[in-house]
Amino acid sequence: MTLAHAPGAGAAQAPADPVLSVEGLTVSVATEAGLRPLVQGISFDLRRGETLAIAGESGSGKSITSLAIMGLLPTNVRATAGAVRLAGTDLLRLPEARMRAIRGDRVAMIFQEPMTSLNPVMTVGAQLVEAIEAHEPMARGQAQARALEALKAVRLSEPEHRLRQYPHELSGGMRQRVVIAMAIALRPDVLIADEPTTALDVTVQREVLDLLRDLRRELGTAIVLITHDMGVVAEMADRVIVMKDGAVVEDGPVVRIFDAPAKDYTRALLAAVPRMGARPLEDAAAPKAPVCSLRDLTVRFDLKRGMLGRTTHRVHAVEGVSCDIRAGETFALVGESGCGKSTIAKTIAGLVPFDGEITLAGHALRRQSDVTRAVRRDAQIVFQDPAAALDPRMRVGDLVAEPLVIHGIGTREERRATVEQLFERVGLTRAQIDRYPHEFSGGQRQRICIARALALRPKLIVADESVSALDVSVQARVLQLLRELKEDMGVSFLFISHDMAVVDSIADRVAVMFLGQIMEMGTRAQVFGDPRHPYTRRLIEAVPVPDPSHVHPARARMATEVPSPVRRRDDPPPRRVLRDVGGGHLVAAEG
Amino acid sequence: MSDAVLPEPRRRTALARLARRPLAVLGLVIIAVTVAAALAAPWIAPFGRDEQLFEGLTLEGAPMPPGGAFLLGTDLLGRDLLTRILYGARTSLVIGVVANGMALLIGTLVGVTAGYFRGWAGSVLMRFTDLMMAFPALLLAICLAAIFTPSLWIVALVIALVNWVQVARVLYTETTSLAERDFIAAERAIGAGNGRILWLHILPHLVPTIIVWGTLGISTTVLLEATLSFLGIGVQPPEPSWGNIIFENQTYFQAAPWLVFFPGMAILLLALAFNLVGDALRDVLDPTQRGRG
Numbered sequence: 001m002t003l004a005h006a007p008g009a010g011a012a013q014a015p016a017d018p019v020l021s022v023e024g025l026t027v028s029v030a031t032e033a034g035l036r037p038l039v040q041g042i043s044f045d046l047r048r049g050e051t052l053a054i055a056g057e058s059g060s061g062k063s064i065t066s067l068a069i070m071g072l073l074p075t076n077v078r079a080t081a082g083a084v085r086l087a088g089t090d091l092l093r094l095p096e097a098r099m100r101a102i103r104g105d106r107v108a109m110i111f112q113e114p115m116t117s118l119n120p121v122m123t124v125g126a127q128l129v130e131a132i133e134a135h136e137p138m139a140r141g142q143a144q145a146r147a148l149e150a151l152k153a154v155r156l157s158e159p160e161h162r163l164r165q166y167p168h169e170l171s172g173g174m175r176q177r178v179v180i181a182m183a184i185a186l187r188p189d190v191l192i193a194d195e196p197t198t199a200l201d202v203t204v205q206r207e208v209l210d211l212l213r214d215l216r217r218e219l220g221t222a223i224v225l226i227t228h229d230m231g232v233v234a235e236m237a238d239r240v241i242v243m244k245d246g247a248v249v250e251d252g253p254v255v256r257i258f259d260a261p262a263k264d265y266t267r268a269l270l271a272a273v274p275r276m277g278a279r280p281l282e283d284a285a286a287p288k289a290p291v292c293s294l295r296d297l298t299v300r301f302d303l304k305r306g307m308l309g310r311t312t313h314r315v316h317a318v319e320g321v322s323c324d325i326r327a328g329e330t331f332a333l334v335g336e337s338g339c340g341k342s343t344i345a346k347t348i349a350g351l352v353p354f355d356g357e358i359t360l361a362g363h364a365l366r367r368q369s370d371v372t373r374a375v376r377r378d379a380q381i382v383f384q385d386p387a388a389a390l391d392p393r394m395r396v397g398d399l400v401a402e403p404l405v406i407h408g409i410g411t412r413e414e415r416r417a418t419v420e421q422l423f424e425r426v427g428l429t430r431a432q433i434d435r436y437p438h439e440f441s442g443g444q445r446q447r448i449c450i451a452r453a454l455a456l457r458p459k460l461i462v463a464d465e466s467v468s469a470l471d472v473s474v475q476a477r478v479l480q481l482l483r484e485l486k487e488d489m490g491v492s493f494l495f496i497s498h499d500m501a502v503v504d505s506i507a508d509r510v511a512v513m514f515l516g517q518i519m520e521m522g523t524r525a526q527v528f529g530d531p532r533h534p535y536t537r538r539l540i541e542a543v544p545v546p547d548p549s550h551v552h553p554a555r556a557r558m559a560t561e562v563p564s565p566v567r568r569r570d571d572p573p574p575r576r577v578l579r580d581v582g583g584g585h586l587v588a589a590e591g
Numbered sequence: 592m593s594d595a596v597l598p599e600p601r602r603r604t605a606l607a608r609l610a611r612r613p614l615a616v617l618g619l620v621i622i623a624v625t626v627a628a629a630l631a632a633p634w635i636a637p638f639g640r641d642e643q644l645f646e647g648l649t650l651e652g653a654p655m656p657p658g659g660a661f662l663l664g665t666d667l668l669g670r671d672l673l674t675r676i677l678y679g680a681r682t683s684l685v686i687g688v689v690a691n692g693m694a695l696l697i698g699t700l701v702g703v704t705a706g707y708f709r710g711w712a713g714s715v716l717m718r719f720t721d722l723m724m725a726f727p728a729l730l731l732a733i734c735l736a737a738i739f740t741p742s743l744w745i746v747a748l749v750i751a752l753v754n755w756v757q758v759a760r761v762l763y764t765e766t767t768s769l770a771e772r773d774f775i776a777a778e779r780a781i782g783a784g785n786g787r788i789l790w791l792h793i794l795p796h797l798v799p800t801i802i803v804w805g806t807l808g809i810s811t812t813v814l815l816e817a818t819l820s821f822l823g824i825g826v827q828p829p830e831p832s833w834g835n836i837i838f839e840n841q842t843y844f845q846a847a848p849w850l851v852f853f854p855g856m857a858i859l860l861l862a863l864a865f866n867l868v869g870d871a872l873r874d875v876l877d878p879t880q881r882g883r884g
Contacts, residue, residue, distance in 0.1 A: 346776075349776075349779070349780040350779070350780070351776055351779055351780065373782040376780065376781060376782040377782070380780065380781065381777070381780045383773050383776070383777060384773075385773060388772060388773035388774060389773045389774050389776075389777045390774055390777075391774045391778075391791075391792050392774075392878065392879060393792075393795045393796060393877075393878055394791070394792075402778075402781065402783070403781040403782070406781060406782050406783050406784075406787065407782060436878040436879070438878070438879045449777075452777075452781070456781070
């Protein structure tokens with residue numbers, strides 16, 4: 001690919017003609033009560049080589065804006081006013097046939113979930129060639145050469161080999177690179193990236209963000225970046241539009257927005273963003289007795305292959321994990337997807353068979369069947385997605401009372417009184433008890449899940465990614481609730497998260513997991529203040545920093561295979577030995 | 592997503608909400624009229640059930656068209672069609688409700704058990720279901736009918752034993768995906784037993800599917816009964832059923848169309864009525880659909 005040598009981003013440059021300009025765009029949905037606006041009067045100009053971030057929480061209309069530009073709005077939604085000009089042509093007035101020619105060629109889009117935007121039954125090469133041929137008639141060989149160039153441009157290792165692979169054979173980060181390759185293969189003027197890294201792990205997110213920045217520099221592509229993550233905004237954007245409820249709250253250069261936000265909403269949004277190192281590194285109080293101890297916990301899943309269904313491979317989800325969760329502390333497990341952190345949560349909740357030993361509030365558990373009803377009273381779990389974790393056909397009051405019913409606690413009236421107290425404790429009102437889960441917002445639903453977990457007065461609450469699906473402002477309030485519960489009720493938390501900044505803001509002690517084993521464990525001050533293991537350092541460095549002036553250290557930018565927890569049956573993974581480097585700070589030996 | 596407080600929606604009992612839907616009320620009325628007519632057949636029918644009337648045939652021996660003393664005309668043997676349809680409603684209701692109900696019950700038991708517990712028991716149940724599915728339904732019905740002496744209740748049983756298969760298959764798939772949902776894991780984590788999970792957290796979610804299959808099953812079972820009657824292994828003549836009236840007379844469709852048209856309409860109306868009620872019931876029982884009508 002002959003890469004155009006475009007100069008860097010806009011601000012210092014003399015303002016050239018905008019590639020894309022949106023003027024007073026209003027998008028409305030047709031309802032029974034008439035048209036209801038989803039996006040109201042949004043305007044912006046985008047110049048060559050510039051990155052514009054549209055930031056906002058869920059329901060702010062940022063995704064609808066991007067779909068309107070692409071002409072991909074759902075059938076009952078349409079642009080009712082304004083114009084979207086691509087080099088002078090108003091895209092909103094174009095017939096679908098001409099729009100189709102522009103889409104993918106001049107304006108390309110990257111979606112959030114790379115697996116669903118690739119066709120699982122076509123090879124990567126075939127999909128790339130198809131996309132190229134759809135817009136530029138050329139010989140097959142030429143199209144294939146173009147496809148290969150695109151894969152090289154997104155820095156995939158072994159690009160020739162990748163062309164012949166199917167999407168499921170690639171890791172999440174590689175798939176997103178393929179999606180980006182497809183988007184840039186035709187060298188579009190504008191690239192719209194809708195939450196391009198939200199579904200990816202932090203280290204992979206780092207790679208994809210670096211790649212997007214390189215592509216902008218090399219190809220001069222203008223990028224519209226839709227995101228809820230202020231860290232990503234700070235790193236990528238030249239200019240920012242902050243949206244709320246379909247309207248623009250504030251727009252301006254990224255440094256100005258972060259350093260001197262003019263509007264209260266922007267200020268509140270930035271204040272709610274969890275930041276690494278924002279909390280002072282204090283040393284934890286004197287260690288108390290453990291509530292829950294894991295000793296050599298191992299969880300393996302057999303994979304049956306072949307005609308006879310013999311076990312040939314195993315997933316080593318958790319491999320010899322030992323740790324203590326002490327009374328009244330928040331113990332955090334961090335790691336990327338597939339590291340086994342959620343499996344540990346499920347093991348403690350008695351949902352998965354395991355080897356090793358768990359001591360939970362005096363009960364010694366050696367197998368799944370030892371997790372009886374009495375044990376469950378002492379440990380409760382709060383799941384990631386509150387919408388999925390509540391039975392949609394039951395009233396929330398009944399759901400919160402259900403643990404009491406199952407464990408035969410109290411009379412009907414007493415249970416009702418307990419539920420009312422719990423509702424007030426988690427910040428809901430008594431009047432909401434008889435409603436159904438769908439009548440609540442995401443944050444409220446998570447409060448209901450927390451109330452439900454509290455009903456049995458457990459000693460340990462396992463919070464499995466419990467704030468990950470929430471908007472930052474809601475997330476901040478739920479985290480505050482968890483802190484209060486720890487202080488007031490003395491309950492211990494096992495806090496499981498992939499988000500280093502959130503963990504930094506709430507944890508007392510931290511364990512970093514990788515491929516089913518603990519790499520580093522210690523107090524928050526030890527692990528985040530003085531990370532010893534290279535993997536911990538990599539994780540911390542990868543976190544996007546919500547500060548435009550922050551400079552990330554440079555690193556290699558080539559996507560390679562991610563090690564897999566699936567191994568042959570006769571080939572168990574080597575156990576890492578944890579070494580104390582002082583004060584109970586445990587670090588895995590290299591190997 | 593914010594912590595905003597939503598307005599309090601109005602709450603009514605399921606029955607009251609059903610009564611607010613005109614189509615559902617229409618369906619209920621049709622079903623009520625059919626049941627009443629079937630029960631009151633001996634009193635409201637203008638003639639005897641199997642009475643072959645001399646005036647019921649023309650001089651050439653052809654059946655009488657609708658009109659005059661015979662509101663819906665007569666059949667080939669000079670019997671009053673209205674009378675036959677009124678009595679036939681008894682058979683068809685028993686088949687449509689009892690046979691179909693049994694089929695749903697068996698299908699739900701098999702499908703939910705296999706889908707929830709999985710394991711070898713689930714595999715055995717589902718392989719058996721597959722076997723039944725592969726077996727021609729009619730052949731099976733003929734075999735079963737040959738073993739038992741035909742009567743209305745045996746016919747209902749035979750139809751149930753043939754028709755549960757699809758229900759089981761569909762509910763199996765739904766149950767397996769439901770059992771993987773987070774809220775079921777959440778139930779297990781608070782210590783809920785299998786009985787509680789199945790009854791309170793799985794079955795309510797299957798109700799819409801059961802209702803859809805139940806209402807669809809009404810017409811298929813009524814027609815299967817007609818097929819069996821036609822083959823001589825269903826309800827035995829001269830006892831009328833809507834299905835066997837159609838089959839007796841289909842050869843004369845061009846000469847005497849009313850003989851097929853009226854019983855056909857009766858089946859259609861009954862199936863439609865159950866469909867309307869079923870649809871409304873499904874919406875009414877779903878809490879996420881509340882306040883929309």
